[in-house]
Amino acid sequence: MERYYQPEIETASQEQIRALQDERLVKQIRHVWDHMPYYRKKMEEKGLTPDDIRSVDDLYKLPFLTKDDLRTAYPYGLLAVPLKDCVRIQSTSGTTGKRVVAFYTQHDIDLWEDCCARAIVAAGGTAEDVCQVSYGYGLFTGGPGLNGGSHKVGCLTIPTSSGNTERQIMFIMDLNATILCCTPSYAAYLGETMKEKGLTPDEIPLKAGIFGAEAWSEEMRQDIQNVLGIKAYDIYGLTELSGPGVSFECSEQTGMHINEDHFIAEIIDPKTGEVLPEGSTGELVFTSITKEAFPLIRYRTRDICTLTRKKCSCGRTFIKMSKPQGRSDDMLIIRGVNVFPSQIETVLLNYGYPANYQILVDRVNHTDTLEVQVEMTPEMFSDNLGEVSRRQKELVDGLRSMLGLTAKVTLVAPKSIVRSEGKAVRVIDKRKI
Helix, strand or coil, X not given: CCCCCCHHHHCCCHHHHHHHHHHHHHHHHHHHHHHCHXXXXXXXXCCCCHHHCCCHHHHHHCCCECHHHHHHHCCCCCCCCCHHHCCEEEEECCCCCCCEEEEECHHHHHHHHHHXXXXXXXXXXXXXXXXXXXXXXXXXXXXXXXXXXXXXHCCEEECCCCCCHHHHHHHHHHCCCCEEEECHHHHHHHHHHHHHCCCCCCCCCCCEEEEECCCCCHHHHHHHHHHHCCEEEEEEEECCCCEEEEEEECCCCCCEEECCCCEEEXXXXXXXXXXXXXXXXXXXXXXXXXXXXXXXXXXXXXXXECEECCCCCCCCCCCEECCCCCECCCCEEECCEEECHHHHHHHHHHCXXXXXEEEEEEEECCEEEEEEEEECCCCCCCCCHHHHHHHHHHHHHHHHHHHCCCCEEEEECCCCCCCCCCCCCCEEECCCC
């Protein structure tokens, strides 16, 4: 028997959802026009006023927002309420180290937590469950979002955050955790470690997992389900829109239902920006229709996927998005962290290295690895191993401070990285996703 957190909206008719979206969009555009000069200017440049937006049918007329806008407007340019009305920020790394900072009113947080609660209930969660949140806490949205959602459902919440695998396993076993929330690669690692400890799926109390923040394949899903003896659900979100819970998977496990009472989704051609018909593959664009503090309109996610309104056996009527099939930009997601080659390049140039480097990404024992091979200049090149290791350590520290994760750095001889005549092959991603 399928359960819902907010059945009246999760199973509403298409007409009801559409009427709600029309009303909220009109109201939101007026709010943005009145309180966000940055976006108002974009509308004026297109000759638009709020009166031109009467329903979702008019959405296509509005200008897009992109990561570049977030960088240009950093930190307060896209804030649409007085700062005193905000109670929290969350943040993620931007393309060149300028962070994306998203603001929340208390109302924004309540709605975000509702979205996460829907995801937990869709995974079978009730007030009887013990939910272990092993996403990172802090600026990253994973921990705080699912923590709040778990509270709303009434689960006993274990805020373990990420890492410290021994302690994670101790809590799962001692407190009989039934729902695990973390990145898929960390779930696989936990499963592997438990298997090495001789624990069988029957002995592990978990029944469900909510895994997101990085790409994962169906094969990986099966492996995690088998090792932990659970059903594994996907969840999707972006800090720019709130965090996890923009969309979530149900028992059918065939794509994620988008919380359409809060977000309007479109699929566009990434090159032309033209809206594509339903069922087409293209870039996912979102409009926040209930966010107060940081309401992004037509935000280009750069994620490539498809949308479908095919009837779902779970009874939810929200449109579904497929797993993102790639990106229309060069962002890598490594251990749940957004990494752009341009960030790595910035660090190398700051330390006086030429822009001849290669980024090697792999997945070893279900965990993403990141190695940066960097050419030294002829002046730097020496046989002094102490000097080379000092330089490597300096770059490891510089990259950690820019990216928020540790990369292996290998310094190589001048001219030893293959030159390309066209676009340089900077990234070699060997992960089988």
